[in-house]
Ligand SMILES: [Zn+2]
């Protein structure tokens with residue numbers, strides 16, 4: 001019996017070893033696949049910030065529609081890894097003159113205005129070289145969500161803000177109503193994937209996810 005068993009014990013042992021090695025390999029592979037899947041699902045890019053704010057500019061009773069291309073950024077400039085470029089941080093797109101696209105945290109209205117060669121100070125607003133100043137008849141007014149501000153310096157752009165920059169002789173009540181009447185287009189832009197302009201979904205494309213899992 002002993003002699004008969006001997007020849008079969010060696011292949012049996014090898015077989016057992018193979019089974020163990022295979023199990024380990026399968027285990028490792030399953031682990032890797034699960035890990036990749038987990039990263040694929042949970043992956044969140046660093047530069048995902050993308051929200052919108054509403055603004056309107058009125059000069060002497062006329063809403064400004066900024067037809068010049070210099071007021072707008074090419075959609076191509078909305079690369080997710082472009083935070084170092086100030087132009088990338090806040091801008092307008094596609095001749096939509098009343099929606100600000102924000103692609104970074106902590107961006108101020110002053111920084112946005114700088115991107116369109118403009119500035120908004122106390123009693124003085126410069127819109128790409130056209131200057132409007134307080135005088136006895138007309139006043140520069142800034143209204144943010146119904147609140148009057150002296151200037152826009154240091155004011156961080158928040159999602160769905162309603163900013164009114166006004167120059168003229170309107171009463172406070174008229175201006176508050178005008179600020180109030182600004183439609184919340186930013187909310188639509190926040191909800192839709194914004195594909196015609198700078199899509200926030202940039203950050204969640206299959207390609208981006210795969211790239212970030214591998215590298
Ligand atoms: Zn946008």
Ligand SMILES: [Zn+2]
Pocket residue numbers: 073075077078091093101103197198
């Ligand atoms: Zn953009």
